[in-house]
Amino acid sequence: MTTLDHAKVSESRPNPPKSLITKLNMGTGMIVGIVFAEVTYFWGKSMWDRQEAVMENRILTLSMFAWCIGFLIGIGAFIGPFRWLIGKDLTDEEQLFLAGKGQGVSRYFRYCTDHKVVGIQYLVGVMVMLGAGGTMAMMIRTNLITPGSKWVNAEIYNSLVGLHGITMIVAMIIVSTGPFGNFILPIMIGARDMAFPRLNALSWWLLFTAIPVLCSAWFFGGIPTGWTAYAPLSVQAGAGMNAFIVTIIIFAISSAIAGANITTTVVAMRAKGMKWNRVPIFVIGATMSVALAIPAFPSFMASQMMAGFDRTIGTHFYDAEFGGSGWLYAHLFWIMGHPEVYVILIPGVAILMEIAPVFARSPLFSYTTAVVGFAGIVGLSVLVWAHHMYISGWMPSLNGPFMVTTEMISIPTGLLFLVLLGTIWRGRPWMKLPMLGVYALIWNFLIGGITGIYLSDVPADDYLHGSMFVTAHFHYTLMGAALTGAIAGLAYWFPKMTGRMLDERSGYISFWTVQIGFQVLFLGMFAAGSQGQPRRVADYEQAFATSDLISTIGAYLVGIGMIVLLYSVVHSWRKGKIAPMNPWGAKTLEWTVPYPIYLENFHEAPVVTSDPYGYGRSEK
Amino acid sequence: MSDQHEVTDLAPTPGERFRNAFNSRDVKITMVFGVIITAFFVLLGLWFYPKFMPEIMSENMKRGKDVIVYFTVISAPIAGLVIAVALYTLLNRHHGENPPEEGASFRTHTPIVFAWTVVSAIFCIVAIVWGLTEMNVNSEDATANAKSALVVEVTGSQWVWTFNYPELGVQSEQLNLPLDRAVEFRVHSVDVNHSFWPVQLGVKVDANDRVTTLAHTTPNVLGTIDIKCAELCGLYHAYMETQGKVMKEADFNNWVTAQGGHVA
Ligand SMILES: [Cu+2]
Ligand SMILES: [Cu+2]
Numbered sequence: 001m002t003t004l005d006h007a008k009v010s011e012s013r014p015n016p017p018k019s020l021i022t023k024l025n026m027g028t029g030m031i032v033g034i035v036f037a038e039v040t041y042f043w044g045k046s047m048w049d050r051q052e053a054v055m056e057n058r059i060l061t062l063s064m065f066a067w068c069i070g071f072l073i074g075i076g077a078f079i080g081p082f083r084w085l086i087g088k089d090l091t092d093e094e095q096l097f098l099a100g101k102g103q104g105v106s107r108y109f110r111y112c113t114d115h116k117v118v119g120i121q122y123l124v125g126v127m128v129m130l131g132a133g134g135t136m137a138m139m140i141r142t143n144l145i146t147p148g149s150k151w152v153n154a155e156i157y158n159s160l161v162g163l164h165g166i167t168m169i170v171a172m173i174i175v176s177t178g179p180f181g182n183f184i185l186p187i188m189i190g191a192r193d194m195a196f197p198r199l200n201a202l203s204w205w206l207l208f209t210a211i212p213v214l215c216s217a218w219f220f221g222g223i224p225t226g227w228t229a230y231a232p233l234s235v236q237a238g239a240g241m242n243a244f245i246v247t248i249i250i251f252a253i254s255s256a257i258a259g260a261n262i263t264t265t266v267v268a269m270r271a272k273g274m275k276w277n278r279v280p281i282f283v284i285g286a287t288m289s290v291a292l293a294i295p296a297f298p299s300f301m302a303s304q305m306m307a308g309f310d311r312t313i314g315t316h317f318y319d320a321e322f323g324g325s326g327w328l329y330a331h332l333f334w335i336m337g338h339p340e341v342y343v344i345l346i347p348g349v350a351i352l353m354e355i356a357p358v359f360a361r362s363p364l365f366s367y368t369t370a371v372v373g374f375a376g377i378v379g380l381s382v383l384v385w386a387h388h389m390y391i392s393g394w395m396p397s398l399n400g401p402f403m404v405t406t407e408m409i410s411i412p413t414g415l416l417f418l419v420l421l422g423t424i425w426r427g428r429p430w431m432k433l434p435m436l437g438v439y440a441l442i443w444n445f446l447i448g449g450i451t452g453i454y455l456s457d458v459p460a461d462d463y464l465h466g467s468m469f470v471t472a473h474f475h476y477t478l479m480g481a482a483l484t485g486a487i488a489g490l491a492y493w494f495p496k497m498t499g500r501m502l503d504e505r506s507g508y509i510s511f512w513t514v515q516i517g518f519q520v521l522f523l524g525m526f527a528a529g530s531q532g533q534p535r536r537v538a539d540y541e542q543a544f545a546t547s548d549l550i551s552t553i554g555a556y557l558v559g560i561g562m563i564v565l566l567y568s569v570v571h572s573w574r575k576g577k578i579a580p581m582n583p584w585g586a587k588t589l590e591w592t593v594p595y596p597i598y599l600e601n602f603h604e605a606p607v608v609t610s611d612p613y614g615y616g617r618s619e620k
Numbered sequence: 621m622s623d624q625h626e627v628t629d630l631a632p633t634p635g636e637r638f639r640n641a642f643n644s645r646d647v648k649i650t651m652v653f654g655v656i657i658t659a660f661f662v663l664l665g666l667w668f669y670p671k672f673m674p675e676i677m678s679e680n681m682k683r684g685k686d687v688i689v690y691f692t693v694i695s696a697p698i699a700g701l702v703i704a705v706a707l708y709t710l711l712n713r714h715h716g717e718n719p720p721e722e723g724a725s726f727r728t729h730t731p732i733v734f735a736w737t738v739v740s741a742i743f744c745i746v747a748i749v750w751g752l753t754e755m756n757v758n759s760e761d762a763t764a765n766a767k768s769a770l771v772v773e774v775t776g777s778q779w780v781w782t783f784n785y786p787e788l789g790v791q792s793e794q795l796n797l798p799l800d801r802a803v804e805f806r807v808h809s810v811d812v813n814h815s816f817w818p819v820q821l822g823v824k825v826d827a828n829d830r831v832t833t834l835a836h837t838t839p840n841v842l843g844t845i846d847i848k849c850a851e852l853c854g855l856y857h858a859y860m861e862t863q864g865k866v867m868k869e870a871d872f873n874n875w876v877t878a879q880g881g882h883v884a
Contacts, residue, residue, distance in 0.1 A: 154856060154857075154858065154859075158852070158855065224854065225852065226852045230812075230813055230852070232812050232829065233813065233852070233853060233854060236812060236854070321830065325831075326828055326829070359719075360709070360723050361719060361720055361721065361723040362722075362723035362724050363727045364727075365728060365729075366728035366729070366733055367727075368728070391815065391824045391825050392825075393833025400752055400755060403748065403751055403755070404752075407744050407747050407748050410743070411737065411740050414737075414740035415733075415736070418733065418736045421702060421706065422728075422729070422732070424705075424706070424709045425646075425705060425709060425724065426646060426723060427712070427723030427724060428713065428720040428721065429709055429710065429712070429713050429714065429720075430714045430715075430720050431713050431714065431715055442706045446699055446702055446703070450691070450695045453747055454687065456751075457687050457750075457754075458751060458754075458755045459680070459684045459687050459751065459754040459755055459822075460684045460687040460691075462758075462822060462823055462824050463673075463684040463688075463824070464684075465824055465850060466850030526668075527668075527672045530672035531672050531673070531674060532674050532846065532848070534817070534848050534849065534850045534857075535850075535852075536852040537857065537858035538857075539859065547672075585719040613727075615725065616722050616725020616726075617721075617722045
């Protein structure tokens, strides 16, 4: 097999078909999108030229949707469906062209249906979003470096908080299932592509159209509501809020498509012999995550559509003066919001469960326990949303039941720890970059979990709710656990996705700087929260000065570490050491294909005879 | 007879296996780590929250803080065990370019999975029962004092709090409360959502437009209360704060009279 390593597979360059499809790419998409948006804008202006906020919101919202539709038309997303309408379909040559056969780099800028291309598109997109969100985090912490710093004014500060929040949440939802769920997952299960390759391209390019929309918020007065966008504040907010609403609606559609696609692929396209108990645990985790997103995100979409109606056509869903209710918003939001936490967390943990056996050279400890743990979390996570509303006054008599369901999540969560610990126990952990993530997760997730138990407790939450303590807690779970898992996954699969090894030295430097900075940052924030500093404040009193200064110093360390990581990724991608086919000696299917990976992944369909965790001394 | 003897030689009884497991070097070292880390977390919990949380001026605040401290203490052994296992494996770590030799090969261990689940379920039940009990005590206090409670209407508006004492005919931007008398805060907003947070009293409730929400407590220490808004409410959210005072009843009555109110 090793002779196949880095064999340059000469795929013959077919003559491109004579078709409109070959002329379309990201550039034509943007041109058509901008034209659509402009036309809609001026048409709207001519229709409703009154200087009312409702009209302005209506025009902007429609223009943003027009951009999105125009872009998709311009990039050729609707050519296939249009052909169906007239009773035809794409020709074989056109389909091969869409799959990116023999097109080099240009396929990354097209409506490409190859899951590997989509995976790389997601990876780059996520990195851009994390970079933007991280920069905003640095600005937030800079403003909080001393009381009364007034580095930015309250208006800009509030916008930063909202944009940082929503950018990071969107990025974190796709950070693992986007790049690895698309690139690696189909190969892991021995499939030739995703179940619905065109929908795969659609999910990415839909998400792409949301990015400029979200950025535009900055120019329309920002998102001054935090990422939760509570009504009626969001109804009162300026034009930037429209961008938030449109972004969420597009994102909900994109993630529903991606979720249906990944779920179908895993259910229907596994290699021969890959029974459910032989499916790699990352595949299980990613599937559960996207499957949980399918019921959760429509609720978010509905909440934003109603906010959009309130803002653009004058309905009163959230307006108490006319019989609406802000609690309605809170419910719709958190019915998405709590499951969403686990949509983010589960793939990160699952990646580390994939990594731990490889580097400890021990089987995954109790595969069934891992699956039960994930399933338990998924099941319970839809029953806990009102723990975000203990102090809302909505229905204090239900606080008890919600406290019970919330604290029950600690049982399946504990099982995940058992699986990781059982896997590394009595192993000889190979301290490569991906393995460091396992240890970082154990520490961070433990802190995030224990502080989560305080917050789930009503008498304690009476004090801690809405304070910096909450912010610190969920950063421990989302960043300390889920992002750590995603970065470990990047280090682990980098050789398969780029053909090169991720540079170790800069990787280690980045890992330690980020993790140490992270502890400092959020230890300071736990202290500030305990002292009684509310979250999302542009300014604070002298009493919190030391805690906040410590937080800011930690934040800068995280920032430096992340820049080193970015350098490491960019440098390694261009000039890194060429990777062997299976650098870690892993047993999942993606390590059996050479780089560059063939268009359809496998020359011969693989047959699976056991689960991929057959490590250990006494095993055959 | 001799048959049986041989069998026990080959296959130790569950009790022996249990004892043997604890005699192994791995387990001993891990347990030492575990004890040290547990102690660390216990001390951290006992030190951190009392150090950073503000003065306790009501039973509600005390209960909230106790929950946080005691939960830290009872979760310390779990944290200790988890981190000890992770640390112990690091003692055997392997560096280098090639994978290490194969590790242990157990795929699962039913008694451990079972024990782990039972222990975490017990921990979970303790946390739930504790929380429900404290919550009930809070609400029983509230009901018991419902009749005698001083009513304070709290209005949140962008970006000030105003306090109205309907029984006393006083309206103020400063919250003054008499010592050891139960209060009922009736909270609402005239615009967006706010969250009324008298920090040292350990209660908090959202202020919603056209809805009245309630919070109950009894201030039992003289001193200053920081009043903040805990829900992002627009531009000057950070500055939506004021101070309050818990004062002796006589002082409170004097203040009421000075404000033009009538002492009940
Ligand atoms: Cu939640
Ligand atoms: Cu407020």
